[in-house]
Amino acid sequence: MRLDFVTIFPDYFAPLELSLLGKARERGTLEVAVHDLRKWTDDVHRTVDDSPYGGGPGMIMKPEPWGRALQEVTGGTAVAHREPAQSGRARVIVPTPAGRPFDQQLAAELAGEPWLIFCCGRYEGIDARVAERWADDEISIGDYVLAGGEVAALVMVEAVVRLLPGVLGNAESAGDDSFSAGLLEAPSYTRPPEWEGIGVPDVLRSGDHGAIAAWRREQSLLRTRMRRPDLLPPAG
Ligand code: 6GU
Numbered sequence: 001m002r003l004d005f006v007t008i009f010p011d012y013f014a015p016l017e018l019s020l021l022g023k024a025r026e027r028g029t030l031e032v033a034v035h036d037l038r039k040w041t042d043d044v045h046r047t048v049d050d051s052p053y054g055g056g057p058g059m060i061m062k063p064e065p066w067g068r069a070l071q072e073v074t075g076g077t078a079v080a081h082r083e084p085a086q087s088g089r090a091r092v093i094v095p096t097p098a099g100r101p102f103d104q105q106l107a108a109e110l111a112g113e114p115w116l117i118f119c120c121g122r123y124e125g126i127d128a129r130v131a132e133r134w135a136d137d138e139i140s141i142g143d144y145v146l147a148g149g150e151v152a153a154l155v156m157v158e159a160v161v162r163l164l165p166g167v168l169g170n171a172e173s174a175g176d177d178s179f180s181a182g183l184l185e186a187p188s189y190t191r192p193p194e195w196e197g198i199g200v201p202d203v204l205r206s207g208d209h210g211a212i213a214a215w216r217r218e219q220s221l222l223r224t225r226m227r228r229p230d231l232l233p234p235a236g
Helices: 010-017 019-027 063-074 104-111 128-134 149-161 209-227
Strands: 002-007 031-036 091-101 115-119 137-140
Touching (some): 002 149, 019 149, 091 149, 104 149, 115 128
Parallel strands (some): 091 137
């Protein structure tokens, strides 16, 4: 998979060198480029923002640098009104709190793409014509407001990349994760059998795999009912 990020803060993407993402890059599973939006400005001050039409607080990112950036980064493969899944072209994503919600299902869908481009806005957002012209998706990572799209893009990328073939070790698996089964995961334990006066549930040390599976299922349901009742079908 190829990933491009366009941002005025390239330093935000230092974590792409680390851990899972760094290893995936070393192995060649992942090809990453981070682009400074100011490269596509055309004035001495390298201006990327301007005040909003209609008034209001804060500044809006100007469309022209974004247009030039996306023309270059996509290699001109985008179209005026974006069509679905032309093979070989990038899927262009604008992280925004006004987007559709990111979830495990969308992560799995994005993991099937060969190429993602994240357009990371700052200030009060990007002139809406940029998304109209270029974006396949405008996506929010949750119901709160961040100062910019950079961290949101990293969140999405971490969720997507761990689903790529060969990224998680053999011992691990994405299959039992919270949400992929539609429920929260059961609690897990390792040695020692007692720590700070707290034991490990006996069933997990029983060797009875049927009983262990049943216990985990029950714990998943309990947790989900307590913490995320919205994930369960309506009672009754
Ligand atoms: Cl994608 N961007 C920003 N700035 N804030 C957010 C978000 C994205 N998702 C939730 N809050």
